[in-house]
Amino acid sequence: MKLGYYPGCTLKTKAANLEKAAMAALDHLGVEYKELSRWNCCGAVFSLTDDDLIHQVAPVRNLIRAAQEGCDTVVTICSQCYNTLARANKLVRENEEKRDTLNRFMTEEPDYNGEVEVVHYLSLLRERVGWEKLREAVANPLTGLKVAPFYGCTLVRPEEVAIDAVDDRILEGFIEALGAEPARFSASRECCGSYQMIAHPEEGIKRAAKVIGAANRSEADALILSCPMCEYNLGTRQREVVAATDGLTEVPTYYFTQLLGVALGLDTDLCRLDLNGPAAQELLVDKKFIAAATV
Amino acid sequence: MPYTPELKELIKIVEKTRPERVAKKRNGEEIPFLSLDERKKRLDFHPDFKTEGRRELKVGPSKGYGIAHEIADLLEAGSRVAPEKVNLSEPAYETDVLVIGGGGAGTSAAILASQHGAKVIMATKLRHGDANTMMAEGGIQAASKGHKDSPYYHYLDVMGGGHFTNVPELAETLVTSAPDAIRWLEHLGVNFTKKADGTLETIHGGGTSRKRMHYAADITGAEIMRTIRDEARNLADKIQVLEFSPAVELVLNEHGQCAGAVLYNMETQEYFVVKAKAVILATGGCGRLHIQGFMTTNHYGATADGIVLGYRAGVPVSFLHTVQYHPTGIVFPEQAEGILITEKFRGSGANLVNVEGNQFVNEREPRDVEAASIIKECVHDGLGVPTPTGRLGIWLDSPMIEDLAGEGTVKREFPGKYILYKRFDIDISKEPMLIYPTLHYQNGGLEFKETGETRVPGLFVAGEVGGGIHGANRLMGNSLLDIIVFGRIAGTSASAYIENGVKDGKLTLEHVVKYNAEVAKAGITDGRVAPAIIPNYTEAEVRSRQLTANYIGNVR
Amino acid sequence: METATLTEKVAAKTIPIYIMGKKYEVPETLTIMKAMEHSGYQYIRGCGCRGGVCGACATVYRKAGDYKIYTGLACQTVVEPEMYLTQIPFYPANRAAYDFESAKPTAETVYELYPELFRCVACNSCTKVCPMDVEVLDYISALKRGDLTAAAEISFDCIQCGLCASRCMGEMAQYHMAQVARRLQGGKIAPKAEHLEKMCGEIDAGTFTDVLAEAKKMTVDELKKVYTERELEPHMGADEWTPASNFGLA
Ligand SMILES: Cc1cc2nc3c(=O)[nH]c(=O)nc-3n(C[C@H](O)[C@H](O)[C@H](O)COP(=O)(O)OP(=O)(O)OC[C@H]3O[C@@H](n4cnc5c(N)ncnc54)[C@H](O)[C@@H]3O)c2cc1C
Numbered sequence A: 001m002k003l004g005y006y007p008g009c010t011l012k013t014k015a016a017n018l019e020k021a022a023m024a025a026l027d028h029l030g031v032e033y034k035e036l037s038r039w040n041c042c043g044a045v046f047s048l049t050d051d052d053l054i055h056q057v058a059p060v061r062n063l064i065r066a067a068q069e070g071c072d073t074v075v076t077i078c079s080q081c082y083n084t085l086a087r088a089n090k091l092v093r094e095n096e097e098k099r100d101t102l103n104r105f106m107t108e109e110p111d112y113n114g115e116v117e118v119v120h121y122l123s124l125l126r127e128r129v130g131w132e133k134l135r136e137a138v139a140n141p142l143t144g145l146k147v148a149p150f151y152g153c154t155l156v157r158p159e160e161v162a163i164d165a166v167d168d169r170i171l172e173g174f175i176e177a178l179g180a181e182p183a184r185f186s187a188s189r190e191c192c193g194s195y196q197m198i199a200h201p202e203e204g205i206k207r208a209a210k211v212i213g214a215a216n217r218s219e220a221d222a223l224i225l226s227c228p229m230c231e232y233n234l235g236t237r238q239r240e241v242v243a244a245t246d247g248l249t250e251v252p253t254y255y256f257t258q259l260l261g262v263a264l265g266l267d268t269d270l271c272r273l274d275l276n277g278p279a280a281q282e283l284l285v286d287k288k289f290i291a292a293a294t295v
Numbered sequence B: 001m002p003y004t005p006e007l008k009e010l011i012k013i014v015e016k017t018r019p020e021r022v023a024k025k026r027n028g029e030e031i032p033f034l035s036l037d038e039r040k041k042r043l044d045f046h047p048d049f050k051t052e053g054r055r056e057l058k059v060g061p062s063k064g065y066g067i068a069h070e071i072a073d074l075l076e077a078g079s080r081v082a083p084e085k086v087n088l089s090e091p092a093y094e095t096d097v098l099v100i101g102g103g104g105a106g107t108s109a110a111i112l113a114s115q116h117g118a119k120v121i122m123a124t125k126l127r128h129g130d131a132n133t134m135m136a137e138g139g140i141q142a143a144s145k146g147h148k149d150s151p152y153y154h155y156l157d158v159m160g161g162g163h164f165t166n167v168p169e170l171a172e173t174l175v176t177s178a179p180d181a182i183r184w185l186e187h188l189g190v191n192f193t194k195k196a197d198g199t200l201e202t203i204h205g206g207g208t209s210r211k212r213m214h215y216a217a218d219i220t221g222a223e224i225m226r227t228i229r230d231e232a233r234n235l236a237d238k239i240q241v242l243e244f245s246p247a248v249e250l251v252l253n254e255h256g257q258c259a260g261a262v263l264y265n266m267e268t269q270e271y272f273v274v275k276a277k278a279v280i281l282a283t284g285g286c287g288r289l290h291i292q293g294f295m296t297t298n299h300y301g302a303t304a305d306g307i308v309l310g311y312r313a314g315v316p317v318s319f320l321h322t323v324q325y326h327p328t329g330i331v332f333p334e335q336a337e338g339i340l341i342t343e344k345f346r347g348s349g350a351n352l353v354n355v356e357g358n359q360f361v362n363e364r365e366p367r368d369v370e371a372a373s374i375i376k377e378c379v380h381d382g383l384g385v386p387t388p389t390g391r392l393g394i395w396l397d398s399p400m401i402e403d404l405a406g407e408g409t410v411k412r413e414f415p416g417k418y419i420l421y422k423r424f425d426i427d428i429s430k431e432p433m434l435i436y437p438t439l440h441y442q443n444g445g446l447e448f449k450e451t452g453e454t455r456v457p458g459l460f461v462a463g464e465v466g467g468g469i470h471g472a473n474r475l476m477g478n479s480l481l482d483i484i485v486f487g488r489i490a491g492t493s494a495s496a497y498i499e500n501g502v503k504d505g506k507l508t509l510e511h512v513v514k515y516n517a518e519v520a521k522a523g524i525t526d527g528r529v530a531p532a533i534i535p536n537y538t539e540a541e542v543r544s545r546q547l548t549a550n551y552i553g554n555v556r
Numbered sequence C: 001m002e003t004a005t006l007t008e009k010v011a012a013k014t015i016p017i018y019i020m021g022k023k024y025e026v027p028e029t030l031t032i033m034k035a036m037e038h039s040g041y042q043y044i045r046g047c048g049c050r051g052g053v054c055g056a057c058a059t060v061y062r063k064a065g066d067y068k069i070y071t072g073l074a075c076q077t078v079v080e081p082e083m084y085l086t087q088i089p090f091y092p093a094n095r096a097a098y099d100f101e102s103a104k105p106t107a108e109t110v111y112e113l114y115p116e117l118f119r120c121v122a123c124n125s126c127t128k129v130c131p132m133d134v135e136v137l138d139y140i141s142a143l144k145r146g147d148l149t150a151a152a153e154i155s156f157d158c159i160q161c162g163l164c165a166s167r168c169m170g171e172m173a174q175y176h177m178a179q180v181a182r183r184l185q186g187g188k189i190a191p192k193a194e195h196l197e198k199m200c201g202e203i204d205a206g207t208f209t210d211v212l213a214e215a216k217k218m219t220v221d222e223l224k225k226v227y228t229e230r231e232l233e234p235h236m237g238a239d240e241w242t243p244a245s246n247f248g249l250a
């Protein structure tokens, strides 16, 4: 398999803390990949809000780029990008009429018939590397860290592109492989509320409060995520949410890739903990997983 | 149109001699430069030296001076508009500084004047930036590398290129302001081609003793023009741009100061007056006059208007007897005729080769010498390459660059020209180009001082419209430099002039009335008018059927 | 000058073209621009450099029996039989003014000036329509992910003709965004040339004043002598080359 890596815009701007450690981890684990040289926005903003065929043009064009670079599989880390690309791919594969319309629209590109496989980074770890091998590669087991796994919407909905059937518990498997303990966490497949933040801010806060409340109840030390939108609502705005709601306490959030980097013993700088709140860094120092910050 | 089978046969001869020529280039073996005496002889083949190509001016401040017929025709012409019909008492606009011309010189002047607090109107004939500046490709000179160059050597090169006739003060100002001009452009965001550490790439140009040609890929002028235009647009509250509004006359006031201009709205065909405390003429060159029938590299609006305006207002012309022919303009395919092939091709190692595949001149002679050599080779020595339409050209062996600097260099360093030829199914990284001299630059122009001032108070000059900096011949890369240096100076001087207090006075076109009378007195009665504004390319036959069309000069 | 005639003297075969729907017979060797002039048009708008760099002459055309939209520069595109053409000499476009001095070289600067950037649906019409073969969608994508350097490089050949804006379903003016990126790249991201700064300092300090004053006083013969004797930097040599003397500068 030739593996292409589709980064997505947010990872190149605000969410460097989602990308850097992840790519270093692949190198570390001996998975060969190639970052696509030409790509555009995955198209997320549109395909989720609307159903027009034109919104499939962006994701399909990225898949064409992957095919053009000779990749049979493309991996992406952001769960939004994954969702968008995977759904577009599914549409192309299953709906001949729409596929033809898309191909006719993009006459400047080679035809695309769904030749490329879209996988999420977590699936790649599970299927390509395997939990066993990952566990062996862990140099710095996160023993004693209780982590609440947050899937949110886009990794698991709609069902046809879910990276995980309800009971596969892929994030839990991942947490265990790192030597940490998965918290039993009732809100792990809830919506983070970020999509409500502009039109219905109170609703957005309510949703986030629900997730944080559940994390508190599960006595998790930390919450892990895979989506920059979730990170925005549950991480960046957490203080606001906690202040607005009775009975919540703050809980550090990480991208799953950051804990991966720490557990593999990669250069801590790659984890870009500086982009998370200070509590995220302190927790890992307290637990002696990383040295005190020199940032 | 790709090369015809006949031309493809001739290319084989070039290919045959190429390996040896590449080897020589690598070893630094060049055809020796001509001595100063030899240069002089060679220039007999230059169009400037054809005596039947010029005549002495019958009117105006430089009466008796011999210049090309095509320019003389315009200087010995009447006004486009009857002066008494212009309503001078109700100007449509009033401003501090009126800049005439929206090329590189005009735009730099406008920016600087506005930075010094002046309110600016910039009137231009086409769109802002439709100008020769946009077209410059090769580069801009400046002695920026102290380990091997200095303004002194730059000065020597400028003077030598101009055959030691340049006005020394202008040349000095040019070379000593050069590094600061580049720094200004860098600061404003021009993407000069650089090494990773920020060192500017520099190469040779014709007549340079040091590699001091800075460039931005092969669109140096466009990159400069679009950057400073963007800056001027950001200053829209201080610089108002009037497009498609060429100036057709300067307006003076009763104290003899320049006090504005009459503009012509080409779309609504109205004439209107702008009143200003100072005026900067930056109207560029004259290529579209097609002197001696030559094809040209210049933009559509290069019709010497500024010279006409300034001359009528009392400013003499200097060095206007020489015009620059760029040695390498496209002669085939003819759809692209006249288009310039930058000297950088030669700077990067491409030879000029005759029909027999032989070199005949060093590729880095000053332009006039280079052009004269090509004309001699074709017309006198019969060694030109015949084109399908019966013209003659010389090969410019661009594939050599690939041999010298590696495959892909031509496409990377000359993307513009690579695409241009690709459209005609010619791959210039594999096939040579066919070239001939093309009318390129107006060496001379209105007389002015290193402060940008002219003899007429309140009238400043910047850019190609001025004469003296380059003497009888300009070197490549010194004109982009001149427009930035003297554009900035003119902007600064004009605002300083205003700050020193300008007496308000009654506007007048009396100088135009007088000039019209002088033209009539000289016996010129064919009703010629100037400025030309735009060329007319309508076929004579079509024109003969335009029975009710009303042409004033060239313009319908 | 027999090789430098202006108008085509050799009678070329003529072909029919349709200028704004109206038929004209023109010589097949002409560009669209020259064909329109040949037919009796005199340009005011729609013609600038005549050399393919100013973007004044953007032209849209179709061919008989072909649904596709073709574009080209009138000054660069050779006529084809049965082409239906019109020029787009002007197309309104939103340009945001900004203060370059204070603008930060980050993507946010562009986002704030042009929030419509995010209306791009990657339809690629812009790239398809570009007469300069600029990968417009690619530079827009680069801007969206905050890579100003890539946007500056990809957009470098843009001549701002506005055809991309005319076809954009997000109603953006891509080329204005690219201009901001290029200026930020050139002025604030690319490393500055230190040797340039140094030379400006030397000039301000008057290092060359005397030697130039002397040069200005030289007679033509004296000048000719120093000119002829001046040391020439070898053509193919490296940038590091140094001359024997360079007047006070190491
Ligand atoms: C193809 C080409 C390549 C070149 N390459 C180089 C190079 O590599 N290096 C170099 O140093 N130089 C080069 N030059 C020369 C250089 O570009 C020009 O000499 C210089 O840019 C002239 O600048 P300017 O501002 O004086 O005139 P322009 O840039 O021509 O601007 C003059 C402006 O005035 C306008 N105008 C004219 N008449 C009127 C009127 N009556 N009223 C109002 N506006 C008017 C014009 O339309 C135009 O906008 C090149 C020139 C050409 C044509």
Ligand code: FES
Binding pocket: C046, C047, C048, C049, C050, C051, C052, C053, C054, C055, C056, C057, C058, C073, C074, C075, C076
């Ligand atoms: S006229 Fe300038 S691009 Fe055609």
